[in-house]
Amino acid sequence: MNPESLNPERETFMTCAELLIRLLRDTYGVDTVFGIPGVHTVELYRGLSGEKNDGESGGIRHVTPRHEQGAGFMADGYARATGKPGVCFIITGPGMTNIATAMxxxxADSVPMLVISSVNRRDTLGRGQGRLHELPSQQQLIAGVARFSHTLLDPDGLPEALARAFAVFEGARPGPVHLEIPIDLFDAPITPPRAWQRRRLSPAAPSPAAIEQAAGWLAGASHPLVLLGGGCADAPEAARSLVEALDAPVVTTINAKGLLGRDHPLDLGANASLPAVRELARDADVVLAIGTELGETDYDVVFDDGFxxxxRLIRIDVDPQQLARNRHADLALVADAGLALEALAAHFAGPHRARGGVARAQATREALALARDPAFATYVPLFDTLREVLPEAILVGDSCATTYAANHLVAQPAPRRFFNASTGYGTLGYGLPAAMGASLxxxxxxxxxxxxxxxxxFTLPELACAVEERLPVVILLWHNQGYEEIRRFMDDAGVTRLGVDIQAPDFLTVAHGFGCLATRVATPAELAHALATRPSDGPLLIEVDAATWADAVAPA
Structure with a gap:
């Protein structure tokens, strides 16, 4: 069977829910769905796992989290690790309000996610009759956390609605898309299309004249600087080619880590909030920013507007509205980041003009002196150990102390191997379920x-799902006795601590109760041993007491 099209020769009709599964699986290549079944979504599960209609095995894998927020975070991690949209099946009402945070x-981070939910019967929508899971307008509530939210009112419109969603994922600034289907449509009979071809979109190409102008400005620059964001994640070769031709220092944002490879001599990492990088930015005569929103959590995490x-600023983004936000651009190009990088790199083929970029980057790194910075001293041995034992690992962070340090300290060998919830929306509870999605x-x-x-x-019950799915995720739990980041802000503001010194459970006992292996470590050597002997068929929780670790790694 052609995986690009639907051609159900044997059926004269099927239900709307069955057609949905066929389209997701056979036309769009969806292999995993995250969701918690409910009475309103039972029909979605008919045929979800099973055999294709050509006799080949290959149903969609269904993963059951323990909370819809976990489903959204798992889909997010799946999407960031692959670039493919994560897909969720969510129940009406509370299921949708639960997943809204993950959406x-x-x-905020432009992650492709398809959320398919039920909604009450068409004849009851908006009538306030007290129906099960009823909201005044589920669609309006969710529209604020989605690129768009659509209510399917005619089953014949299903193929078009899915095509619109994947058009956003493939041709625009991606993000969550919500499709809600009234429960009276799930089992509605529909004559399937004889063939439904996937509509492949050509990404937006940059204007040749604008590329010519940008290349001219860059060619004439003596101190260029390049800012690469997560929009460039799928174009690492073009990015390296361009920055090396320009001999320009590069700031790679958190979502662009690994884009130039590990320890590239031009890469300054996600350190735009630190004084040495800010000085470089002020001194640059031409700045090229591609696939980055130039937002606060990448360039101003000290919140002083000092970046x-x-x-002159050249900005390139697939979203024209984004080019009007945050920073005024002297030259703004609407284009796919990868195509723009390739087009610019082509202008600089051949001998490269030396601009001292490597030397400037090296001087900046020496001024940063991150490995010697007292603020990071506790964490350097932690990430050195992770890099030594698991050099190829994907690191997925919650909003927590180790993630904040990793944003500055960690270098990765490839893109899509470092992401976390400290950017943009900045939610808590992300790390564990998103790591599970990445592992899947x-x-x-x-x-x-x-x-x-x-x-x-926030999401500790997802350990049960990790055990159930036998996911070999390492959960590195940094225990600093509560909300350390907020404690620090309260202390700095002269506010008496309240609500931040919270009670924690015995995490090892909790983990063992879920059937998850767990251990405590106090030194880099113990951590290295735990990582090296981790199970291959299930999760491992490693608890690190922050104070004990700090004492162990402190200089003698």
Whole structure:
């Protein structure tokens, strides 16, 4: 059977729910769905797993989280690790309000996610009759955390609605898309299309004249600087080719880590909030920003508005509205980041003009001195150990101390191997379920969740799902006795601590209760042993007491 099209020769009709499964699986290549079944979504599960209509095995894998927020975070991690949209099946009402937080994080970070939900019968919508799971307008509520939210009122419109969703994922700035289907349509008979071809979109190409102008500005620059964001994640070769031709220092945002490879001499990492990188930005005569929103959580995490650009700014983004936000561009190009990188790199083929970029980047790194910075001293041995034992691992972070440090310290060998919830929306509870989604998407790579004792409590029950699915995720739990980041802000503001010194459970006992292996470590050597002997068929929770670890790694 052609995986690109639907051609159900044997059926003269099927239900709307059955057609949905066929389209997802056979036309769009969806292999995994995250969701919790409910009375309103039972029909979605008819034929979800089973045999294709040509006799070949290959149903869609269904993963059951313990909360719809976990479903959204798992889909997010799956999408970030692969670039393919994560897909969720969600129940009417409370299921949708539960997943809204995860959708908000995905929207902020431009993560492709398809959320398919039920909604009450068409004849009851908006009538306020007290129906099960009823909201005044589920569609309006969710529209604020989605690229768009659509209510299917005619089953014949299903193929078009899915095509619109995948058009967003493939041809625009991605993000969550919500499709709700009234429960009276799930079992409605529909004559399937004889063939439904997937509509392949050509990404938006940059204007040749604008590329010519941008290349001219860059060619004439003596101190260029390049800012690469997560929109460039699928174009690492073009990115390396361009920055090396320009001999320009590069700031790679959190979602662009690994884009240039590990320890590239031009890569300054996600350190735009630190003084040495800010000085470089002020001194640059031309700045090229591609696939980055130039947002606060990438360039100003100290929240002082101190990141300024001294030279002319060239911005390239697939979203024209984004080019009007945050920073005024002297030259703005609407284009796919990868195509723009390739077009610019073609202008600089051949001998490269030396601009001292490597030397400037090296001087900036020496000024940063991250490995010697007292703020990071506790964490350097942690990430050195992770890199030594699991050099290829995907690191997935919650909003927690180890993630904040990793944003500055960690270098990755390839894109899509480092992401977390400290950017954009900045939710808690992300790390564990998102790491599970990444593990499902990339079973060929180790996956480590960086979580804290506060944030992990938001989604700790997902350990049960990790055990059930036998996912070999390492949960590295940094225990600093509550909400350390908020404690620090309260102390700095002269506010008496309240609500931040919270009670934690015995995490090892809780993990064992779920059937999850768990251990405590106090030194880098113990951590290395735990990582090296981790199970291959299930999760491992490693608890690190922050104070004990700090004492162990402190200089003698």
């Amino acid at each position: 908000g994080q995905a929207l 300024t650009l001294g030279g 998407a990339r079973p060929d790579l180790p996956v480590v969740a960086l979580v804290g004792d506060g944030g992990v409590m």
